[in-house]
Amino acid sequence: MEMEDIEQWSIDVTTCKTGTEKKVQAEDRARMSSDLHCEMLDLSIGENITDLCKREKMIKKTCSPRVSAEIPVIEPMDTAELMKAARQGKLDVIDKYLDDGGNPNVHDELNRTALHRAAVEGHTAVVQTLLEKGADINFEDELGSRAIHWACRGGSLGVVKALRSQGADLNVRDKLYSTPLHVATRTGHTTIVEYLLSCCAKINCRDREGDTALHDAVQLNRNKIVKLLIDAGADTKIKNHEGVTAVQQVKQWQSDIMETLQRLEKLTEVGPENTSRERND
Incomplete structure (x- = not known):
């Protein structure tokens, strides 16, 4: 012994x-x-x-029964393991964690929860389970992004719909004043943009730089989204903090392209040798 x-x-x-x-x-x-x-x-x-x-x-x-030292003690799941399970969509692992009394709102060093991870990866079943077991739909990460922001970043329509059905605010802002519509536009998820507009999401909200979703769409050359926004009534006259409208951005972009093409044309006329010498100068 x-x-x-x-x-x-x-x-x-x-x-x-x-x-x-x-x-x-x-x-x-x-x-x-x-x-x-x-x-x-x-x-x-x-x-x-x-x-x-x-x-x-x-x-x-x-004597009264005592806990045997031979019975293995099940330690609480490590936060990193939970995040990994949420990211990979391992519903059985998530269920086990929650059934054992695990906190659905545990977060990593950047305040990202399992709900954030599942949302951006498009795991609808995991998202629904977490919400049913008490996950805070409005939990903010370090940048103020909520699950709906992450879902729009990930581009899963199923997750976005699931969050909306549970009361997610489609016009909520993060610390950069970006709405879900801003995020979906920047990441180029046309289907999400279309869905948000069909749900009457505010179309002319401005972020910290004064840009609307239309500004973002133009800057990033999201042509399909530009058309969707304009068809839905986006205000083309709103100026950002630089005093530029989305339409003026197009003209400015076209002007920059024209200037670049003219410079290249001029270099071509000078000739390869002179062009090389000019670059060295």
């Missing part, structure tokens, strides 16, 4: 009063894992290990 087993038997002997006095000599011993002291049996009483084991079995029969 190991020394720790002998110590545990000693505690059992002291705690469980069987009616028969046991000759036990105790001594205090500091333990590394706690500030408590336990009693150690003095083996000098002349009993060998075999006798001690027999007496321990008899005591266990007469």
